[in-house]
Amino acid sequence: MAQRKVAMAAAAFFALLAVASLLCAPAAAGLVRMEHPAKNDGSLSLLVVGDWGRKGTYNQSRVAYQMGKVGEQLNIDFVISTGDNFYENGLTGTDDQGFEQSFTDIYTAKSLQKPWYLVLGNHDYRGDALAQLSPVLRKIDSRFICMKSFIVNAEIVDFFFVDTTPFQLKYWTHPKDDHYDWRGVAPREKYINILLKDLDEAMKKSTAAWKIAVGHHTMRSVSDHGDTKELLQLLLPVLQANGVDFYINGHDHCLEHISSRDSPIQYFTSGGGSKAWRGVQNTNEDDLKFFYDGQGFMSLQLDHSEAHFTFYDVDGEALYHYTRPSLRKTAGHLQASGYVNEE
Numbered sequence: 001m002a003q004r005k006v007a008m009a010a011a012a013f014f015a016l017l018a019v020a021s022l023l024c025a026p027a028a029a030g031l032v033r034m035e036h037p038a039k040n041d042g043s044l045s046l047l048v049v050g051d052w053g054r055k056g057t058y059n060q061s062r063v064a065y066q067m068g069k070v071g072e073q074l075n076i077d078f079v080i081s082t083g084d085n086f087y088e089n090g091l092t093g094t095d096d097q098g099f100e101q102s103f104t105d106i107y108t109a110k111s112l113q114k115p116w117y118l119v120l121g122n123h124d125y126r127g128d129a130l131a132q133l134s135p136v137l138r139k140i141d142s143r144f145i146c147m148k149s150f151i152v153n154a155e156i157v158d159f160f161f162v163d164t165t166p167f168q169l170k171y172w173t174h175p176k177d178d179h180y181d182w183r184g185v186a187p188r189e190k191y192i193n194i195l196l197k198d199l200d201e202a203m204k205k206s207t208a209a210w211k212i213a214v215g216h217h218t219m220r221s222v223s224d225h226g227d228t229k230e231l232l233q234l235l236l237p238v239l240q241a242n243g244v245d246f247y248i249n250g251h252d253h254c255l256e257h258i259s260s261r262d263s264p265i266q267y268f269t270s271g272g273g274s275k276a277w278r279g280v281q282n283t284n285e286d287d288l289k290f291f292y293d294g295q296g297f298m299s300l301q302l303d304h305s306e307a308h309f310t311f312y313d314v315d316g317e318a319l320y321h322y323t324r325p326s327l328r329k330t331a332g333h334l335q336a337s338g339y340v341n342e343e
Contacts (some may be wrong), residue, residue, distance in 0.1 A: 129181040167192060168217065217231060221252045229318045
């Protein structure tokens with residue numbers, strides 16, 4: 001036990017050094033804004049994983065091992081989690097040992113001792129949702145940076161993390177046997193309206209070369225959960241109006257890339273952090289580019305001019321690559337794309 005505590009303390013100290021340069025401040029639109037520096041050459045690299053927290057089971061540990069290897073190869077700056085961080089019902093509190101058993105004790109590779117930016121998923125809301133937002137967890141493992149909705153500015157890119165669980169009406173009206181922790185969220189309509197307003201204002205003020213939205217729930221998906229109609233109706237118009245390049249999510253336990261037919265936005269699902277293989281593939285109104293019904297994760301490499309995505313499986317094999325040039329000039333002005341960047 002003593003050795004374990006020493007190892008935990010060492011990991012926490014290493015992660016603390018990684019986040020020492022982070023500055024937190026309220027964004028003008030009301031969202032917390034965190035500053036994370038890009039590399040000296042202006043580039044950025046990161047990993048994205050979702051739907052993982054199962055104490056190492058369902059191949060979570062194998063995915064974590066491959067993440068460590070790829071993370072070292074790419075010299076990643078941080079990790080993004082697309083939610084459902086702890087199964088089946090979130091955490092019971094800040095003293096829940098599941099936090100260490102599913103996070104600290106699993107993602108042990110040196111390359112993964114970087115900040116983790118996390119959103120909540122629907123399974124997280126079924127437990128003590130506020131526990132995951134608590135600074136107590138950061139004292140246990142300082143990598144863990146979880147908020148409901150916030151912005152991470154990494155110089156060339158603004159990541160807009162969106163709390164998508166409250167959007168789904170069925171969680172409110174037909175929760176079945178599940179309990180959702182709506183503290184600080186209810187009433188639903190008011191919460192969503194304020195969040196959309198804050199996102200819209202923050203996105204309009206962004207002058208980054210890339211705008212990326214991150215949420216738990218699918219916007220477009222051909223897997224088990226499919227499209228989320230509330231996000232298509234309420235959130236997507238805000239993303240399109242503000243020239244968001246990519247929407248990244250989890251929720252469906254698979255890896256997929258879907259391209260919008262009516263705007264430049266691209267949808268990426270990275271929800272293969274543990275339990276997967278649901279055996280479902282449906283049709284979709286948009287253009288399916290890639291689908292893998294299994295476990296794995298995603299990498300993203302960015303510079304001012306280009307974004308490169310790669311999906312990896314549980315053995316670390318690269319399954320799919322996608323590269324997209326920036327639709328904006330580095331000075332913050334847009335190229336001919338139909339978007340207007342309002343100052």
